[in-house]
Amino acid sequence: MKQHAFFGLVQAELAAVERELASVILSRVDLVTDIGGHLLRAGGKRLRPALFILCAKGGRPDPAGLVPVAAAIELIHMATLVHDDVIDNAATRRGMATANARWDNHVAVLAGDFLFAKAFALIAAHGAAGALKILTATICAICEGEISQAKDIFNPDQTEGDYLARIDNKTANFIAASCELGALAAGMPDADVRALRQYGYAIGMAFQITDDVLDITASSEQVGKPVGNDLRQGVLTLPVLYALRHSPRREELRQIVAARNMTDEQVRKGLAAVHATDAVEYCYRQASDYLASARRVLPASLPAPVHGALTDIADFVGLRKY
C-alpha cells in the first residue's frame, strides 16, 4: 500500500483497517479467500477510510467503532471496483490482474457481492445504524451514476453537466460520505458535519477529474491500465467533452466516438485531437477550483494536525500523477 505523509496521523488506524480487511475476507470456501487475498494485495490508496478516520479525529470518536466502519467503507469501494472491472472487461488494475481476468466474470460478480455483504455485516456487528443509512444511499448513487454512464456511452452529445452529475454520483458522493461519517463519529456540530461533507465532495470531484485526465496523459505503467482506456470504452470524460467542443479536429473526434469499436489507431487519433486543445489545462483548472473550495470550507475549529492533513490531501489530489 502506498503511504503518503498526510496519512501519518492515521497510520495506526489504517494498519488496523488492513488487519480487519484481511480477517473479513476469510471464508470456508478457499477460492473466496484466495480472491479476497488477491484483491487486498492489489492494494489501493485507502483514501476513503483515511479521510473517514482523519475527520473523526477532528473530535472525540469512540475508538472501537472507527476501524470496522473504515474497513466497511473500503470493502464497499473494493466491491464497486471489482464490479467495474467486470463491466469494463478490464484485464489489469493497479498493475495487477483483475478478478475477472484472473478467474472469470462469474466469480468476480460474486466476489463483489461477497464484499458488499461483508461490509454491511461489519456495520451490523457494530450497530452503526446511521452509517448504514448513509452508505446504502452512497451505493445507490454509485449505481445510478454508473448506469447513467452506461446509457451515455459513445454519446458525443452529452454535456459537461451530464459528466459532472455522473462523477458526483459515482465518486464525489462516496468521498463526501466518508468525511461526513467521520464528522458524525467525532460528534461534531451539524455545521461542521455539513462542511466536512462539502470538503469531501469537492475533493471527490477534483479526484475524479484528475483521474480522468490521467487516463489520457499517463502511461500504462503509471496508472496500471492502458492509456485511453475510457475513450476506447466510450466513457467520455471532461477532457474529451471539452475537445468535442473546442478541438480543431473535433469532427474527426466526433466520428471516432460515434462509430464505437475503436482500433488502437483511432484511440491514438482521438487522444491527439484532445491534446490539440488546452483540455488538460482546462481540467486541471476545474479540479483546482474544487480543491480551493475544499480548503475554504474546512472548519477553522479543527485541531491543527487534522486541518493540516486535510489541506495536504487537497494539495496532493491536484498534483498526483498516478
Next chain:
Amino acid sequence: MKQHAFFGLVQAELAAVERELASVILSRVDLVTDIGGHLLRAGGKRLRPALFILCAKGGRPDPAGLVPVAAAIELIHMATLVHDDVIDNAATRRGMATANARWDNHVAVLAGDFLFAKAFALIAAHGAAGALKILTATICAICEGEISQAKDIFNPDQTEGDYLARIDNKTANFIAASCELGALAAGMPDADVRALRQYGYAIGMAFQITDDVLDITASSEQVGKPVGNDLRQGVLTLPVLYALRHSPRREELRQIVAARNMTDEQVRKGLAAVHATDAVEYCYRQASDYLASARRVLPASLPAPVHGALTDIADFVGLRKY
C-alpha cells in the same frame, strides 16, 4: 404474481410488499426505474417474504416492521437472480427477458447492486439490526455457494455431499433465514426460532432439489427457461450426479460433461442418460424426506392457521411442476 391458497393468510401484507417494492425501485435515473419495473413485472412466487410473514404471524409481531423487512428479503432475492442471470448468460427467466438480455451485463450487474443497497437501506430505515446480521450472513453464504458451484462446473467427480453443501449455501440457508427472521419478529422462544429455521432449511433443500429436477423434466414453457439449462452450463445437479453413478450410459454422460461446450444433441443425450435411471424418483424421494422433516419440526404451539399454511407449503413444494 402467482398466488397460492396458503398465501391467503398473508395476502394483505404481500400486497403491501408489492407496493413497497414498486416505490423502492424509483430512481432519479429513468433507466434504473425502468430496469426495476421490468424485474418487478417478471414477478415470482414471493416465497421468502411470504414465509417470513407467515412465521411472524405465529406470534405477536410489530406490524409496522414486517413489510419493510419482507420487501428487503425479496430485494435481496431479486438482486441474486439478476446477478445469476449475468453469470449464466441467461436470456429468459420466468418467460421474460432477463436484465442482461434486455439491456446488457453492465447494467444488470449495477441493477443487482442497486437492489442490494436498497434492501439494506430499507432495513437501516427501520432499525432492524438483528435482521441485518442474519441477512448479510445469508448473502455471504449465497456467494460462497455460487462460487463453489463455479469451481465445480463440468466436474463429474463432485459428490452428492458437495451438491448438498452448495444448495444449503445458495438456497436453503436463505429460506431458513426468512423463517428465522419471522420467528424473531414474532418474539418466539429460542426453541421455536430454531425449529422454524430448521423448517425453512428443509423446505429450501426440497425446493432446490425439485427445481433441479424440473430443469431436466419440465418444458421451457413451464419453467420459462430452456430445458437442460443447468447441464449445458456445467452445473451438475442431484439427478445428474445420481446418473453419473447409476446410469447404464454413465460413461457417455461423463464424457459429455467433461468435454464442456455441449451441442443441443449432446444435451439431449445427456438428459436421456439421466432418464435411463430412476434419478427423478430418487430426487423426489430425497425432497420428500426433507419435507417430512419440515412438517415434523413445526412447533405444535403455532396458531392453527399458521401451522396449516406452513404444512400446505411443504405439500406444495413436493408437488410443484413449475
